[in-house]
Amino acid sequence: MPTALSPLPLNAPQQWTKPTYSNTHGGKTYRPTHPDLFKVEFTPPQSGGEEYSSRLVAVRDFEPNERITKLTNISLAPEKAYSSVQFGKGQRDHLELNSDLLFMNHSCSPTAEIHLTSNNPDQWEVRTTSKGLKKGDAITFFYPSTEWDMAQGFQCACGSENCLGEIKGAKHISLEELESRSYVNEHIRQLKETQV
């Protein structure tokens, strides 16, 4: 049931269990959510617990500026988290992807973009950049293009020449820097314009 404040359901329309290294090896319970488009490459944990080193990889080529997929199974996030994506300026405007898209890592030279600007969440989508994508490429996006002040910042390991180092959200980067790396969502642009 949608809240009065949000256009999103509180729960995922389709049930989704987060795949991890441990629940995808041995038991093989992992079912890719978008098998014709991309897959998760799981990295074994180094020190017992689950880590954040898995990634999303294209299973076919994509044209420049092509829609990879719409965001089809999203729900309102209970709170801002490492897994959530910010879709508006409000405190509660964070969604959970509830699909393998969760495994899109950040890159300072991203291969994809999340577009959340439409008023209709049915139109929200992941697109390639002007470079397109080749089969086997990692699907990444520039986290500050959606995130203002992240719940969990991290030291970036994207390895690109122009890597920014610590990633904490758009609040901590100039608009020029944002625009030089990625499509910038409208809520981030507006927050940037009113930042004191």
Ligand SMILES: C[S@@+](CC[C@H](N)C(=O)[O-])C[C@H]1O[C@@H](n2cnc3c(N)ncnc32)[C@H](O)[C@@H]1O
């Ligand atoms: C939504 S998860 C992305 C999937 C994650 N790689 C995994 O294996 O679960 C976001 C987390 O992944 C890690 N991450 C994503 N991009 C990264 C990058 N460029 N460098 C280092 N860690 C990254 C961070 O820990 C971040 O909080």
